[in-house]
Amino acid sequence: xxxxxxxxxxxxxxxxxxxxxxxxxxxxxxxxxxxxxxxxxxxxxxxxxxxxxxxxxxxxxxxxxxxxxxxxxxxxxxxxxxxxxxxxxxxxxxxxxxxxxxxxxxxxxxxxxxxxxxxxxxxxxxxxxxxxxxxxxxxxxxxxxxxxxxxxxxxxxxxxxxxxxxxxxxxxxxxxxxxxxxxxxxxxxxxxxxxxxxxxxxxxxxxxxxxxxxxxxxxxxxxxxxxxxxxxxxxxxxxxxxxxxxxxxxxxxxxxxxxxxxxxxxxxxxxxxxx
Amino acid sequence: xxxxxxxxxxxxxxxxxxxxxxxxxxxxxxxxxxxxxxxxxxxxxxxxxxxxxxxxxxxxxxxxxxxxxxxxxxxxxxxxxxxxxxxxxxxxxxxxxxxxxxxxxxxxxxxxxxxxxxxxxxxxxxxxxxxxxxxxxxxxxxxxxxxxxxxxxxxxxxxxxxxxxxxxxxxxxxxxxxxxxxxxxxxxxxxxxxxxxxxxxxxxxxxxxxxxxxxxxxxxxxxxxxxxxxxxxxxxxxxxxxxxxxxxxxxxxxxxxxxxxxxxxxxxxxxxxxxxxxxxxxxxxxxxxxxx
Numbered sequence: 001x002x003x004x005x006x007x008x009x010x011x012x013x014x015x016x017x018x019x020x021x022x023x024x025x026x027x028x029x030x031x032x033x034x035x036x037x038x039x040x041x042x043x044x045x046x047x048x049x050x051x052x053x054x055x056x057x058x059x060x061x062x063x064x065x066x067x068x069x070x071x072x073x074x075x076x077x078x079x080x081x082x083x084x085x086x087x088x089x090x091x092x093x094x095x096x097x098x099x100x101x102x103x104x105x106x107x108x109x110x111x112x113x114x115x116x117x118x119x120x121x122x123x124x125x126x127x128x129x130x131x132x133x134x135x136x137x138x139x140x141x142x143x144x145x146x147x148x149x150x151x152x153x154x155x156x157x158x159x160x161x162x163x164x165x166x167x168x169x170x171x172x173x174x175x176x177x178x179x180x181x182x183x184x185x186x187x188x189x190x191x192x193x194x195x196x197x198x199x200x201x202x203x204x205x206x207x208x209x210x211x212x213x214x215x216x217x218x219x220x221x222x223x224x225x226x227x228x229x230x231x232x233x234x235x236x237x238x239x240x241x242x243x244x245x246x247x248x249x250x251x252x253x254x255x256x257x258x259x260x261x262x263x264x265x266x267x268x269x270x271x272x273x274x275x
Numbered sequence: 276x277x278x279x280x281x282x283x284x285x286x287x288x289x290x291x292x293x294x295x296x297x298x299x300x301x302x303x304x305x306x307x308x309x310x311x312x313x314x315x316x317x318x319x320x321x322x323x324x325x326x327x328x329x330x331x332x333x334x335x336x337x338x339x340x341x342x343x344x345x346x347x348x349x350x351x352x353x354x355x356x357x358x359x360x361x362x363x364x365x366x367x368x369x370x371x372x373x374x375x376x377x378x379x380x381x382x383x384x385x386x387x388x389x390x391x392x393x394x395x396x397x398x399x400x401x402x403x404x405x406x407x408x409x410x411x412x413x414x415x416x417x418x419x420x421x422x423x424x425x426x427x428x429x430x431x432x433x434x435x436x437x438x439x440x441x442x443x444x445x446x447x448x449x450x451x452x453x454x455x456x457x458x459x460x461x462x463x464x465x466x467x468x469x470x471x472x473x474x475x476x477x478x479x480x481x482x483x484x485x486x487x488x489x490x491x492x493x494x495x496x497x498x499x500x501x502x503x504x505x506x507x508x509x510x511x512x513x514x515x516x517x518x519x520x521x522x523x524x525x526x527x528x529x530x531x532x533x534x535x536x537x538x539x540x541x542x543x544x545x546x547x548x549x550x551x552x553x554x555x556x557x558x559x560x561x562x563x564x565x566x567x
Contacts, residue, residue: 060461061461062457062460062461090461091461092457092458092461094454094457094458095454096454098452098454098455098458100455100472100473100476101558101559102476102479102558102559103476111462111472112462114472115459115462115463115464115468115472116462116463143557143558144558145557145558
């Protein structure tokens with residue numbers, strides 16, 4: 001079968017010269033072009049203050065660009081209810097689990113469906129499926145505080161998945177977790193992405209995480225925040241524990257580390273101390 | 276369906292949930308239990324102070340019109356039990372009425388403040404004015420303006436108890452997790468959905484903190500208003516009994532009325548704390564801190 005001609009594939013996200021300057025005059029993001037194609041897993045990495053979270057929030061429509069244009073599926077990026085104009089759905093996973101502490105796990109996962117007035121019977125089925133997918137069916141009636149940090153993040157992912165999103169945006173979702181838990185969740189996320197054909201934008205500080213997960217990595221530099229370089233990762237085989245131990249993975253990590261160091265150097269000397 | 280994110284794997288081995296991590300606790304002897312100590316320790320201190328008080332009064336033969344001993348106060352409470360209970364009921368009725376009214380009005384005002392920045396900007400300074408104006412100074416005016424005596428006392432007490440509820444509830448309704456607020460926005464939640472599903476539950480701990488302060492202030496307001504109104508001929512509450520006892524130099528009865536007011540305040544506070552803990556248990560730290 002012939003691969004679709006990229007010229008005829010509608011991009012999921014097109015950011016055209018978007019920039020963001022806050023009211024206090026801080027330029028968080030210089031005019032930046034960014035494109036996400038369907039089925040891509042793109043990671044944004046860079047030193048602190050490089051605008052990667054700002055770019056993600058702009059892509060999500062959570063903040064408005066100071067200038068430039070943002071499009072979802074070639075239509076204006078304005079949410080109509082919980083949907084993009086084309087009827088497609090976005091989901092955002094935050095750095096913290098951001099669960100409602102007063103509600104049970106299943107009530108948290110059901111929330112987006114209730115806000116969208118999905119019939120209760122259908123919602124129950126979808127919530128059960130989402131919880132099963134993240135392996136938390138047993139904990140449906142528990143309150144978030146009764147779960148570990150990793151499990152709370154799984155609930156957050158289940159809440160994002162229950163809406164069956166076309167575009168998944170994740171802002172350092174596993175940053176606060178220990179390395180073993182993070183590696184496990186990375187493997188699960190990668191498998192989920194492959195199974196559902198999701199389009200993902202993933203912000204991380206970790207070159208290892210970016211190298212493991214991504215089909216493309218965007219390295220950003222600071223002062224002002226901008227795209228420094230992009231790297232496409234063409235590893236065809238499975239991304240699993242064996243991949244982490246492979247020379248190819250080590251080479252990718254080394255390449256990304258070098259780029260990150262260069263991005264830090266062009267961002268100013270104090271970034272080196274924090275990088 | 277395939278379980279993609281399998282909780283049984285290594286991920287949870289390093290970070291088990293709190294429910295699994297918790298070991299079965301050894302049975303604590305009742306004398307060492309936290310709940311017992313919370314009651315027993317202050318009760319013992321109180322008993323020792325009463326004994327000391329009685330001992331000093333007897334040792335120095337202090338006349339009862341200056342400082343009666345606790346046994347004499349208890350005797351006065353017993354002798355005037357019916358009258359004092361009737362007075363307590365009156366004060367409690369005014370306190371309860373004022374507390375309910377302050378809760379209702381304060382909560383509604385806070386809702387109005389968070390719905391419109393202009394409403395808050397326009398009226399919040401006047402809410403502060405309520406707090407800083409001494410009630411004793413405006414109580415005579417209120418008693419003149421409001422014809423029904425009990426209603427006048429309730430209005431005075433409401434003015435004292437209102438502000439903590441307005442301030443705490445407003446702060447609670449605004450203290451929403453930014454992440455959750457962004458999530459609601461992305462889901463296209465309506466203003467009503469955001470208020471009911473996010474802001475109101477987030478505000479509950481603050482609201483209860485406001486109630487705990489206001490229930491005591493309602494009692495203070497009821498007593499202060501009674502002091503002012505009592506001189507105008509309206510007298511049936513505990514404050515009025517204190518005034519009358521003072522005029523008659525019946526100091527033991529004055530102490531008995533005072534003790535009833537203090538005890539009522541403590542009971543109201545603990546009742547609100549228990550209600551707050553019952554509602555917030557399982558999800559808010561304040562309810563669990565009390566348990567430790």
